[in-house]
Amino acid sequence: DAMVIQNPRYQVTQFGKPVTLSCSQTLNHNVMYWYQQKSSQAPKLLFHYYDKDFNNEADTPDNFQSRRPNTSFCFLDIRSPGLGDAAMYLCATSRDLNPYSPLHFGNGTRLTVT
């Protein structure tokens, strides 16, 4: 019954080794988001896609990139992970860009950098 699915739930990577996190949705929503949540902090928006249009937050490091090959899938690529990139990464979707539209979240991927 899951509608936003993130894989894997737990990911371990080495310092500097590229890593990709994936998100898929069965809701056919137009908008997909990636949030970073560090321990005891608020989730922080990294970027979002509205359909194929990519929108980067101003303070998102260049190390973080994203791909959305089709409506259902969205990937988060971390080119050279540092120790400070260890966090929970949350994918979310919404039907449109209306501020009233609720977001639907996946269960997150917890990234460890060794």
Next chain:
Amino acid sequence: GDSVTQMEGPVTLSEEAFLTINCTYTATGYPSLFWYVQYPGEGLQLLLKATKADDKGSNKGFEATYRKETTSFHLEKGSVQVSDSAVYFCALSDQAFNQAGTALIFGKGTTLSVSS
């Protein structure tokens, strides 16, 4: 810029106690306000929302009223249960602030622990 401040946790209560989690916000425009809940090992789920001043959102016995004069959206429940133990996030979305009007700005979250 826009921001959300919610009370520090953890909040520890006995079953059937009254719950209040305070949330205040700063916004550029006229935001929509939300409470999300995160149960252990799961993603965030929408609990309730309010889209304009004086609106009251409610769900599963939880309520919150959008107070523009005090820029607040406090979460309340009259009688908590053990199953309410979770992390609660207050959030806003503000079309005037974000390119994506739906992009949420979160508070840090408040952990609620209810014992029987």
